[in-house]
Amino acid sequence: MRSVVSEMSEEGVSERKACEAARVSRTTIRYEQKEEDPINRWLRIRLHELSAKHRTYGTPFMKAIVCKETGLKLNHKRVERLWGEERLPVPRKRRRRLKVHPLTDRLGAAQRPFQTWSLDFIHHKTEYGQKLKMLSVIDDFSKTCIEVRVEKRFRAIEVIEALDELFWEYGRPEYIRTDNGPEFISELLHRWTEEKGVKLIHINPGSPWENGYVESFHDKLRRECLNGEIFFSRGEAQVVVDWWREHYNSERPHSTLGHISPSEFIRQEKWNTVDRNGLQNVH
Structure with a gap:
């Protein structure tokens, strides 16, 4: 015209x-x-870098990361517009499941960090077909991944050994929530937790949503780490998972925590770490 x-x-x-x-x-x-805003030019480059590094993240997480890095207060529409103009890949939307509260009536919601832990297993294989069994331990309150231990197999005694080490590092929780796997319902584990003064809670059979915190964590672990890696040994898998766990705890934004990491959430709330006697101290 x-x-x-x-x-x-x-x-x-x-x-x-x-x-x-x-x-x-x-x-x-x-x-x-008009000439494009210099911030937009920089933002386009940074979004490309973040997209290559975090292939499963969408624009809300990208916005949170950029705001944390720069201190800028960006509008989410701005990030979405630039994301679309650069034709960056959009993560496939997952099917939303029926929202059911992840806690049973037998156990109320955690009120402080490291008060309630959730445990479960996730399975994987090496490139040579060797089976890997991973024990995940999640703090319900702060969503901190306390441990992901990789072994060829887990029995009740191995679960006890792993928890004993974590008790020394983080202190004893008040509750531990698990499913009804043979490693968790064993009499040996029940006697040991009773001696430690920890109450062991089992979810109802066939109700994985009652252990929703660790199930949600396993979904992220599978999509963001395991599906994108090839492991040639158990040791290599442990190293990679430990690296990702550190990223998960200290850098990855969590929507339920206001798009900050679990470590930042604990610091902002000024919660103290659990002492050696398992007592929770609050500043």
Whole structure:
């Protein structure tokens, strides 16, 4: 349209009449595109870098990461617009399941960090077909991943050994929630937790949503770590999972925590770590 109006103007027709004939606004003809905001130019480059590094993250997490890095207060629409203009991959939406509260009536919601732990197993294989069994321990309150231990197999005694080490590092929780796997319902584990003064709670059979915190963590572990890695040994798997666990705890934004990491959440709430006697101290 600009070329048409320009030709008519060269022939002596006024701009107003030329625009009327072309049925275009004079404001549109006079508009001159401004140079792009330097922040937008930088943001496009940074979004490409983040997209390559975090392939499963969507725009809310990308916005949270950029705001944390720069201190800028970005509008989510701005990030979404630039994401679309750069044609960056959009993570596939997962099917939403029926929302059921993850806690049973037998156990109330945790009120402080490291008060209630959730345990479960996730299975994987090495490139050579060797089976790997991973024990995950999650803090319900802060969503901190306390441990992901990789072994070829787990019995009740191995679970006890892992928990005993964690008790020395984090202190004893008040409750431990598990499913009804043979490692968790063993009499040996029940006697040991009773001696430690920890109450062992089992979810109802066939009700994995009652252990929702660790199930949600396993979904993230599978999508963001295990599905993108090839392991040749148990030791290699442990190293990679430990690296990802550190990233999960200290860098990865969590929507339920206001798009901050578990470590930041604990620091903001000014919660003290659990002492060696398992007592919770609050500043």
